[in-house]
Amino acid sequence: MRPPERASGTRSGASVPASTAGPALDAELRLRRGDFTLDVALTAEPGEVLALLGPNGAGKSSALRALAGLAPLAGGHVFVDGSDETTTAVEHRPIGMVFQDYLLFEHLSALDNVAFGPRCQGAARAEARSRAAELLDHMDLADHARARPRELSGGQAQRVALARALAVRPRLLLLDEPMAALDASTRIDVRARLRRLLEDFDGVTVLVTHDPLDAMVLADRIAVVESGRVVQRGEPAEVARRPRTSYVARLVGLNLFRGEGAGEVVELADPAPGGRVRVSVREPCRGPALVAFPPRAVALYPEHPHGSTRNVWRLTVDGIERFGDQVRVHLLGPPSLAADITPAALAELGLSRGDTVWAGVKASEVECYPG
Amino acid sequence: MTAVVTRASRRAPRPRSGRVPWILLVPAVAGVLFLVLPFAGMLLRAPWPAMGARVTDPDVVAALWLSLSTATAATAVSLLFGVPLAWLLARTEFPGRRLVRALVTVPLVIPPVVGGVALLMVLGRNGVIGRYLDAWFGLTLPFTSAAVVIAQVFVAMPFLVISVEGALRGADRRYEEAAATLGASRVTIFARVTLPMVLPGIAAGAVLCWARALGEFGATITFAGNFPGTTQTMPLAVYMAMQRDPEAAVVLSLVLLLVSLAVLATLRERWVRAA
Numbered sequence: 001m002r003p004p005e006r007a008s009g010t011r012s013g014a015s016v017p018a019s020t021a022g023p024a025l026d027a028e029l030r031l032r033r034g035d036f037t038l039d040v041a042l043t044a045e046p047g048e049v050l051a052l053l054g055p056n057g058a059g060k061s062s063a064l065r066a067l068a069g070l071a072p073l074a075g076g077h078v079f080v081d082g083s084d085e086t087t088t089a090v091e092h093r094p095i096g097m098v099f100q101d102y103l104l105f106e107h108l109s110a111l112d113n114v115a116f117g118p119r120c121q122g123a124a125r126a127e128a129r130s131r132a133a134e135l136l137d138h139m140d141l142a143d144h145a146r147a148r149p150r151e152l153s154g155g156q157a158q159r160v161a162l163a164r165a166l167a168v169r170p171r172l173l174l175l176d177e178p179m180a181a182l183d184a185s186t187r188i189d190v191r192a193r194l195r196r197l198l199e200d201f202d203g204v205t206v207l208v209t210h211d212p213l214d215a216m217v218l219a220d221r222i223a224v225v226e227s228g229r230v231v232q233r234g235e236p237a238e239v240a241r242r243p244r245t246s247y248v249a250r251l252v253g254l255n256l257f258r259g260e261g262a263g264e265v266v267e268l269a270d271p272a273p274g275g276r277v278r279v280s281v282r283e284p285c286r287g288p289a290l291v292a293f294p295p296r297a298v299a300l301y302p303e304h305p306h307g308s309t310r311n312v313w314r315l316t317v318d319g320i321e322r323f324g325d326q327v328r329v330h331l332l333g334p335p336s337l338a339a340d341i342t343p344a345a346l347a348e349l350g351l352s353r354g355d356t357v358w359a360g361v362k363a364s365e366v367e368c369y370p371g
Numbered sequence: 372m373t374a375v376v377t378r379a380s381r382r383a384p385r386p387r388s389g390r391v392p393w394i395l396l397v398p399a400v401a402g403v404l405f406l407v408l409p410f411a412g413m414l415l416r417a418p419w420p421a422m423g424a425r426v427t428d429p430d431v432v433a434a435l436w437l438s439l440s441t442a443t444a445a446t447a448v449s450l451l452f453g454v455p456l457a458w459l460l461a462r463t464e465f466p467g468r469r470l471v472r473a474l475v476t477v478p479l480v481i482p483p484v485v486g487g488v489a490l491l492m493v494l495g496r497n498g499v500i501g502r503y504l505d506a507w508f509g510l511t512l513p514f515t516s517a518a519v520v521i522a523q524v525f526v527a528m529p530f531l532v533i534s535v536e537g538a539l540r541g542a543d544r545r546y547e548e549a550a551a552t553l554g555a556s557r558v559t560i561f562a563r564v565t566l567p568m569v570l571p572g573i574a575a576g577a578v579l580c581w582a583r584a585l586g587e588f589g590a591t592i593t594f595a596g597n598f599p600g601t602t603q604t605m606p607l608a609v610y611m612a613m614q615r616d617p618e619a620a621v622v623l624s625l626v627l628l629l630v631s632l633a634v635l636a637t638l639r640e641r642w643v644r645a646a
Contacts (some may be wrong), residue, residue, distance in 0.1 A: 057578040070548050090551040103545055116563070117553035168554055294483040 024048075025172060025204040028076035029066045033163040036229040038062050042206065043078075044221070049135050049198050049205040051219030053212060053239075053257040055247060059228040060208040061100075065173050068092050080204075091120070096165030097174040101181045102157045104149035108162045109322035111134065111145040117168035128167075135163040139197065155190040160198060173198075179214050191217050192301060196227060214253040216240060224248050230240040241368045243292060253290045255337040258371055264367055268335055277334045279361075280310035281368035288371040297365035298339035300349055301358040319353045320346070331359060402404070410628070417625055418618050425622045433600050435609040435626060441516060441604060442584040445523035446531075449580050451533040454573060458561060460532070461539035474534075479529045486525050487593025494521065494594075518595035521604050523584035530583050531576040538572020579639050585631055 025044040031037070038059040044050045051058040065071035067078060069090040077086045085093050095115075104113050113131035119125065136145050139159040149157060158178060165173060182190055188211045195218050198205055209215050215222050217238040224239065224247070232244040243249040249256030259268040268277040268291070269287040279291050299305075305312060315331035322328075326340040329351065339359060341349075351357060418425070425431065459465075460472050469639045478486055493503040505511040512518045514572065542565065550564045566573075588606040595602040605627045612620040 068552055070551070090548075091554045091556055093552075095552055097549070099545060099549055103435075103543075103549040105546065105550075105564060105567075114549070116555070120554040120556070121558055166552065174552075 010199045012232075013274050018098060020058045022079075022082055024081055025050075025206070026077075027067060027077070028367065029063050029073060030075035031062060031066055031071060033062070036228060038066075039076075039228050040225060040228070042067075042207070042223065042230075045203050046204065049207060049219045050213040051207045051209060051215035051222045051236075052225050053209055053215040053222050053251070054225035056210060058225045060210075060225050061072065061119060062228075063225065064097075064176050064206060064208050068095055068097050068174055074077065078196045080121040080345055094169075094171040095174055096168050096170030096172075097230055098161045098165050098176065098178050100157070102149075102161035104157060104160055104164070104178065105153075106149055108149075109145065110147050110149065110152065113160055114163045114167050117164060120332070121168060122164070132163070132167055135167055136160070139163050141195055152249055153186070155193070158190060158194070160183070162194070163323040166238075171203040173201060173205040175205065177210070179209065179211060194218060212240075220221070221308055237368065241292075242290065242367065244290060244371075249292065255298075255335075257291045257335055259289055259291055261287055261289035261368060266291050277313070279335075280363035280368060283368060285368040285370065289368050290371040291366060291368050293361055294322050295338040295340040296326070297361055298337060298340055298341075299349075299360045300345065301360060302328065302349055304358050305360050308362070311361040311366065313357055313359050315359050317351050317353055320351065331357070386537070395433065401548070409549045412543045413621055413624060415627075417621050421618075422622065426576040426626060430599055430608070431623060431626065432548040434603055434605050435630065437516065437519070437600070437603065438585055438605040438627070439630070441519045442581050442587075443524060443617065444520045445527055446577055448524050448576060449521065449528040449531045449584075450573070452533055453528045453576070453580075457532045457535035457539055458565070458568065461536045475532055476529050476542050478526050478587075479533070482601040483522075483526050483587065484593050485588030485589075487522060489588035490518075490522060490525060490590065491595040494518075513594060514596040514602060518596075519591055519604060522590035525585045526587055527580045527583040527592050531573075534576030534579060535569065535573050538569040538576070541572070578635060582631060585627075 019260065023043040024046040025042060027043070028041045030039045040059070040063055042050065042051075042052075042063070044159045046176065046240055048265045052063060054060045056192055062071055069085075069088060077084065079085065080094055104110075105116065108116065111129060111132050112207060114135055115128040117123075118128035118131050123131070128305060133142070133145060134140055134329065139162070141159055141163070142161075144152060144156055149160070152160060158181075159350060162178075178194060179187055180197060189193060191214065198218060207214070207218055209218075219236060222232075222236055222239045223230045224245065228246055232239060232248055234242075239248060240252045243252055243256055246256055255293075257266075257279065258280065259266040261281075261284070263286065264280055266279045266281055266285065266289050266320075281291060304314075313333060315333050315337070317329060319330040320327060321330075323340060327343050327346045329339045329341060331337055331339060331347070337359070349357065376531055457476065460468065460475070463516065491498065491513060494504070496502065496511050496513065497507050501512060504512065512521065545570060546564055547560050550560045586606055587604070588610070591602065591604060592607055592610075597603050597607050599608075603611070605623060607621050609620050610625045610629065
């Protein structure tokens with residue numbers, strides 16, 4: 001996307017070569033806003049896409065704004081390519097940012113929006129425009145260069161915003177909920193396209209999203225942020241398979257429990273008044289452990305089932321909702337869990353709220369990992 | 372059958388919202404009449420046959436020209452100082468900002484005559500600053516066309532500042548943040564992002580400012596005096612005419628009314644509509 005050599009001293013004044021030892025992004029962000037405190041440490045390698053995934057109000061956007069210099073830090077540091085940008089003014093940071101609703105300048109054409117950054121960096125008008133045209137061309141937007149932002153579709157506006165952010169040749173690309181302003185029907189295409197464009201970028205990308213799908217598709221690594229802290233880090237597959245908090249478990253659609261491993265059985269922590277709950281798991285584990293299984297692994301029976309199912313509990317129906325072509329049954333325990341069954345099975349069981357039912361989960365479906 | 376269809380297609384079905392309550396309607400109509408009737412009265416009493424001759428009277432033309440040129444100059448000066456002032460009030464934090472804001476709005480609430488007296492005390496030949504202007508540069512402001520402009524700026528600029536400040540506060544600051552992440556300095560952000568965004572607000576403020584300057588009377592007559600050709604603007608001319616020849620006052624008033632309405636309508640078409 002970017003010419004191989006970065007014009008030295010165009011931004012930040014630091015002439016640190018891209019191949020500095022250490023991570024391309026090394027940030028520790030501490031900030032305070034009223035009662036809310038944010039304290040997260042982020043690192044990323046060149047070319048890596050790091051997603052900050054978390055619920056609204058978790059502090060993801062604050063973290064991104066702090067990286068950009070738009071929110072003042074109470075403590076910590078921001079190193080990009082080894083150079084200290086902690087106190088650098090926003091306009092001198094080696095960053096490019098794509099905002100949630102893109103914030104394209106309405107009074108400028110798409111081309112001039114993209115040329116804005118290079119012009120600010122001192123490029124001549126013709127040079128800035130040619131760089132902008134090149135970027136728009138790369139994003140298949142050459143036909144829309146003259147268009148005003150309001151004439152663009154959501155996906156096109158997103159690419160113009162991305163081109164505008166890349167035009168300043170950033171070392172750190174910041175994306176704030178880049179998919180949030182799009183309607184559901186265009187999201188799949190736009191997401192796939194964004195992924196390809198991000199793959200071309202050789203700096204660090206930090207992406208903020210509350211949508212696990214965005215994080216799974218776009219990111220190389222995920223940091224889950226809850227209440228201003230990183231509660232889990234890992235590759236998308238790892239996060240999806242082994243969630244560490246109930247928030248992540250809900251996002252990736254797993255039943256999650258915390259407990260104490262004793263070989264092939266895990267005793268769940270803080271069970272409800274009903275007493276101890278033990279879960280047989282696939283592979284033995286010891287010590288503090290997390291236990292996860294998907295709702296579709298749960299079978300429901302009107303009577304205590306006979307057979308090989310190792311985990312059987314008598315539970316109360318708390319609610320029933322449609323979930324794709326399945327029906328999700330929320331059950332009150334201990335252990336409280338969700339079960340996905342077919343509408344036919346639901347009809348057969350004749351369940352409604354308050355009924356009791358037997359739930360069974362095979363040990364082979366239950367994943368156990370250190371907690 | 373067809374009749375029914377045509378009727379239905381002609382009038383879209385709309386839920387009845389009921390009548391406007393008379394307790395609101397009566398005062399509203401009375402308000403409109405109160406604002407419109409004086410103009411109607413003026414039109415009725417105008418000496419229409421003699422109109423052509425009176426309007427082309429050199430004194431009338433001179434007063435009109437002076438009014439239009441000074442009001443325009445006052446608006447330009449107000450823009451030059453008022454827009455940066457509005458930016459400072461809306462976009463920066465400094466100690467005493469609230470006090471400055473309050474002081475800026477003082478000319479809005481004091482009688483213009485008082486403003487004229489104040490200007491005379493400061494810029495008059497013996498004024499706090501005026502005496503040095505006179506001693507060092509041989510410059511005396513009172514009773515010149517420049518004084519007319521100064522008096523108009525004094526009373527009209529606050530309108531511009533208030534309206535531009537409101538526009539700035541209403542503008543989405545995230546666009547300015549976006550510009551900053553693209554490497555724009557504060558001056559660049561102001562010139563290339565903020566200014567285009569608040570242009571409608573500035574235009575509205577300028578129109579308000581111009582209209583106020585055009586109608587300025589009290590501060591002008593106090594600070595600039597009433598000399599035909601140099602400081603006698605239309606409002607002053609109307610007042611003077613009223614003393615000796617009410618018919619002439621009506622003519623002058625009509626001219627002032629029509630010219631200002633025409634200018635405002637044109638500007639409204641071009642600026643406000645475009646925005």
